[in-house]
Amino acid sequence: MSTGIVTTDLRKTFPVRRWQGWRRRPAAAPVAAVDGLSLRIPPGQVTGLLGLNGAGKTTTIRILSTLLRPTGGTVSVDGLDVVEHAREVRRRINVISGGERMVYDRLTARENLWYFGQLYDVPRARLRARIDELLDLVGLTEAAQVPVERFSRGMRQRLVIARGLINDPAYLLLDEPTLGLDAPIAHQLRALIAQLAADGVGVLLTSHYLAEVEQLCRHVYLIARGSLVAQGSPAQLAGQTVRRHTVRLVLAVADPAVTAVLRALAERHGAELTVDVDDEGRPRFTLRHPQDLVGAVVTAVVQAGGAVAGLTVTPPTLEDAILTLTDAQAVAVR
Amino acid sequence: MSHALRVVAAEALKQHRRLFGQPLVLFSMLLWPLLTLAATYYTVLPVMESAVAPQRWPVAGDPRRLLSFLAAGALAYTFFFSLVQSAWHFSFERVSGTLEALFLSPASRMALVIGNGAAALTQNAWLFGCFAVAAATAADVLHVAHPGMYAVAALALLVPAVAWGAFLNSMLIFSRDSAFLYTLLDDPLWFVAGVRLPLFALPVWVKAVGLAFPLTSSLVVLRGALLDRADLGDLAAPLGWLAALTVGLFAAASALLRLGEARAQRTGGLQVF
Amino acid sequence: MSVMAATFVRNWRITLRAYPWTYFVGTLATGVLTIGVSMLAYRAIGGGRVGASFTAATGSADYLGYVTVGAAALTFTTRMVLWVAKAQITEYREGTLESQLLTPARRLPYLLGVTAQALSTTAVEITVLVAVATALGVRLTVADPLTLLAATVAATVAVVGMSVPLSALMLAAGEAHITQNTLFTAMALLCGFTFPTSYLPDAARWLGEALPVTWALRVLRAATLPGTDVDPWPAFAVCVVLGGAYLLLGLSILDPAERRALHRSARA
Numbered sequence: 073m074s075t076g077i078v079t080t081d082l083r084k085t086f087p088v089r090r091w092q093g094w095r096r097r098p099a100a101a102p103v104a105a106v107d108g109l110s111l112r113i114p115p116g117q118v119t120g121l122l123g124l125n126g127a128g129k130t131t132t133i134r135i136l137s138t139l140l141r142p143t144g145g146t147v148s149v150d151g152l153d154v155v156e157h158a159r160e161v162r163r164r165i166n167v168i169s170g171g172e173r174m175v176y177d178r179l180t181a182r183e184n185l186w187y188f189g190q191l192y193d194v195p196r197a198r199l200r201a202r203i204d205e206l207l208d209l210v211g212l213t214e215a216a217q218v219p220v221e222r223f224s225r226g227m228r229q230r231l232v233i234a235r236g237l238i239n240d241p242a243y244l245l246l247d248e249p250t251l252g253l254d255a256p257i258a259h260q261l262r263a264l265i266a267q268l269a270a271d272g273v274g275v276l277l278t279s280h281y282l283a284e285v286e287q288l289c290r291h292v293y294l295i296a297r298g299s300l301v302a303q304g305s306p307a308q309l310a311g312q313t314v315r316r317h318t319v320r321l322v323l324a325v326a327d328p329a330v331t332a333v334l335r336a337l338a339e340r341h342g343a344e345l346t347v348d349v350d351d352e353g354r355p356r357f358t359l360r361h362p363q364d365l366v367g368a369v370v371t372a373v374v375q376a377g378g379a380v381a382g383l384t385v386t387p388p389t390l391e392d393a394i395l396t397l398t399d400a401q402a403v404a405v406r
Numbered sequence: 407m408s409h410a411l412r413v414v415a416a417e418a419l420k421q422h423r424r425l426f427g428q429p430l431v432l433f434s435m436l437l438w439p440l441l442t443l444a445a446t447y448y449t450v451l452p453v454m455e456s457a458v459a460p461q462r463w464p465v466a467g468d469p470r471r472l473l474s475f476l477a478a479g480a481l482a483y484t485f486f487f488s489l490v491q492s493a494w495h496f497s498f499e500r501v502s503g504t505l506e507a508l509f510l511s512p513a514s515r516m517a518l519v520i521g522n523g524a525a526a527l528t529q530n531a532w533l534f535g536c537f538a539v540a541a542a543t544a545a546d547v548l549h550v551a552h553p554g555m556y557a558v559a560a561l562a563l564l565v566p567a568v569a570w571g572a573f574l575n576s577m578l579i580f581s582r583d584s585a586f587l588y589t590l591l592d593d594p595l596w597f598v599a600g601v602r603l604p605l606f607a608l609p610v611w612v613k614a615v616g617l618a619f620p621l622t623s624s625l626v627v628l629r630g631a632l633l634d635r636a637d638l639g640d641l642a643a644p645l646g647w648l649a650a651l652t653v654g655l656f657a658a659a660s661a662l663l664r665l666g667e668a669r670a671q672r673t674g675g676l677q678v679f
Numbered sequence: 680m681s682v683m684a685a686t687f688v689r690n691w692r693i694t695l696r697a698y699p700w701t702y703f704v705g706t707l708a709t710g711v712l713t714i715g716v717s718m719l720a721y722r723a724i725g726g727g728r729v730g731a732s733f734t735a736a737t738g739s740a741d742y743l744g745y746v747t748v749g750a751a752a753l754t755f756t757t758r759m760v761l762w763v764a765k766a767q768i769t770e771y772r773e774g775t776l777e778s779q780l781l782t783p784a785r786r787l788p789y790l791l792g793v794t795a796q797a798l799s800t801t802a803v804e805i806t807v808l809v810a811v812a813t814a815l816g817v818r819l820t821v822a823d824p825l826t827l828l829a830a831t832v833a834a835t836v837a838v839v840g841m842s843v844p845l846s847a848l849m850l851a852a853g854e855a856h857i858t859q860n861t862l863f864t865a866m867a868l869l870c871g872f873t874f875p876t877s878y879l880p881d882a883a884r885w886l887g888e889a890l891p892v893t894w895a896l897r898v899l900r901a902a903t904l905p906g907t908d909v910d911p912w913p914a915f916a917v918c919v920v921l922g923g924a925y926l927l928l929g930l931s932i933l934d935p936a937e938r939r940a941l942h943r944s945a946r947a
Contacts, residue, residue, distance in 0.1 A: 086674055134674070137510055141671035162512040173503025178423040190416035191511040191518075193409045219423075235507065433857050441864040448874040449713070452742055453720045455730020463724050589705040597712045607723035 077113040083144035105131040107298035115274040120289035128298035129278040165243045168236035170251025177221040192239035206234040243274045317364045322382035330378035410517035417521030425529040443480045474547040479601035481538045492526030493574035497584040515663040523571020551637040562627035566620035569655035576659040580666035623648040682784045686792025710750040717746040736875035749872035762797035764842035768849040826902035833918040837891035840922030843929025847936035894918035
């Protein structure tokens with residue numbers, strides 16, 4: 073039996089119906105939200121699923137969590153097919169979506185967890201202790217008896233996280249879990265995700281915060297239009313892109329001569345140049361180019377008699393990788 | 407089975423928190439039915455006072471019997487309508503995102519809708535139920551063949567109501583325009599079920615439509631057992647039909663849940679109708 | 680005037696794009712089925728006759744006409760209240776109340792614009808109800824068109840008068856469902872829509888006398904009940920005075936209610 077969540081050639085098309093005269097009819101070509109996706113989410117590590125909006129991330133998570141049935145391909149969770157053994161699969165997985173949905177306003181935090189504990193058939197003897205653990209984990213022990221309608225947004229989101237853990241899931245699917253969270257809570261959640269993975273939980277993470285992905289994920293799948301574009305560790309993915317180095321240079325005082333020299337240099341190399349001022353009102357130049365132009369820039373500025381007040385060089389990031397790889401795919405499709 | 411019972415208990419808590427102590431219950435389950443009952447009584451009174459009315463319908467000649475006939479109708483209608491209301495509310499869970507959380511869980515869907523209906527019924531209708539029992543006792547209008555008939559009347563009201571609730575919940579979870587169904591099941595329901603008129607006064611086609619709703623037969627049993635000294639033998643036909651309807655409603659609920667969830671898994675939307 | 684016209688046009692646009700069918704079907708069903716129950720009872724139980732108390736109270740034996748006119752009037756009242764009294768809480772819920780209060784426009788022309796638009800759609804709905812009743816076999820007579828016009832004016836004044844304090848109440852409570860349905864069920868009992876108010880116990884009857892709609896109905900009865908020879912103008916005068924008093928009361932409490940609503944949404 074293979075462990076982990078394994079998808080093979082996963083496909084999902086949604087029937088689209090359009091108005092045609094007085095009736096709605098199926099459109100000629102159904103929309104493919106997921107198109108031939110093969111992934112593996114092993115236990116004990118965080119796997120990333122990245123893509124732009126509409127790439128098929130949420131659809132994938134909804135298929136893995138049994139809410140949607142695939143049109144083609146297979147998904148198994150620890151060898152159990154999600155369609156055939158939906159109930160058994162539901163016991164082993166859970167989903168946490170960003171935002172404040174999925175909990176009841178009128179119930180207290182403890183009652184919400186108790187309610188979902190009953191639905192997940194958490195053994196009676198275990199449930200009480202589990203609720204206490206979770207309330208402690210998300211820092212809601214003090215507010216356990218307060219109805220959720222009186223919660224702040226951050227408190228609700230923490231309860232949503234606790235709900236997703238009520239059944240001690242073997243696999244946790246996280247759909248933008250830190251969306252809208254305050255920085256300290258997001259930080260705690262990232263620590264929690266890392267800890268869960270260390271404890272053996274298989275985690276799938278989608279996120280817009282790429283720093284989060286780079287920090288947590290050992291393996292990342294990058295998808296666009298429902299298909300796999302690239303995969304590997306965050307560092308490998310970043311390396312696959314056309315490298316774009318960013319050189320940021322701040323001058324002590326404005327100097328038209330230096331500006332002219334830098335413009336000429338950018339034009340010569342075909343680099344992208346933006347000129348603005350930093351927080352202290354000093355002129356700031358930002359150059360982006362596949363090659364690291366830092367040496368040429370410094371030489372040119374010094375020769376023109378400019379005084380360098382600050383200099384940073386940023387190597388290409390995962391964000392660059394996503395933008396360039398998905399752009400390339402979009403171009404290829406067109 | 408024990409998992410299913412736990413789901414029912416969980417739904418009971420949810421309904422308790424949603425409804426208990428809410429002013430809406432007091433209004434919609436006691437004040438409005440009473441005001442409407444009074445208005446109905448006065449509206450039909452001119453007809454009941456006509457010279458021929460008591461010959462055609464003995465109840466018409468006695469204002470107290472007329473009022474208890476209408477009050478029994480209001481009681482049963484309030485019970486059944488409380489389930490329409492809770493099912494309508496259940497459909498809001500689609501918007502709040504909690505419905506998705508329910509479908510993520512391994513809980514039996516049937517246990518969910520039955521639990522939701524049964525819990526809503528007890529949370530909603532106890533007030534009017536108590537009021538009706540107290541009023542009927544004080545006014546001395548109850549005529550029962552033997553004490554066992556109280557139990558028959560209660561069961562004939564509650565069991566079909568729970569089946570009705572399970573059916574409505576299943577239907578409204580997947581309904582696009584739940585407000586429309588809600589409206590459809592408000593006034594037309596009392597009209598076809600003989601809530602405000604004896605069944606003989608209704609045209610045949612209305613009676614035929616009314617038979618499809620469990621409220622109609624529940625009401626026949628309730629009035630017969632509590633007001634007209636009917637025994638089990640007298641009520642065998644409506645009780646049998648009620649049992650068949652109850653089974654049918656549970657079966658329909660189960661089918662709707664299966665079809666609805668399968669469709670939701672296919673199309674990604676929880677709206678079927 | 681321009682505020683009134685602009686509100687009228689805006690509401691017509693919204694109505695044409697998203698007509699609230701559900702409310703319409705709901706209120707129409709209530710009206711039609713009330714007529715239906717009375718008709719079935721009248722034929723199957725009463726044998727086409729009514730008791731002496733009805734004839735004594737109304738001066739007429741036209742029970743079905745009485746109930747039909749009453750059901751139509753109840754539909755009119757319900758629909759108009761739903762439009763006018765709920766206008767502001769709907770804006771509040773949709774988040775447009777604030778942008779409305781930011782403008783220098785006054786409240787009364789706004790509410791009159793809503794009323795004008797509500798009258799035009801409600802007229803269509805009442806026509807449908809009366810057509811259904813006629814199809815069912817009810818025969819209605821209009822004794823005096825001028826009195827009918829006066830009755831419509833009286834009913835509009837009464838409904839708008841009651842809607843404004845109601846609007847303030849809804850805004851202050853942040854709730855419409857309980858308020859509106861309590862009003863509808865209470866009015867159906869107290870104002871004499873489907874039976875003469877003389878049937879009611881004294882206390883209930885006095886409550887009914889305090890509502891302008893009760894007086895508007897008296898003008899309407901004078902216009903539609905055959906064989907009665909009642910002077911409608913005293914009732915008309917009482918209705919206008921009473922409706923005006925409600926309106927003034929409503930306008931005076933609208934401002935604090937609006938502030939309270941904004942306070943609540945700022946806190947949330």
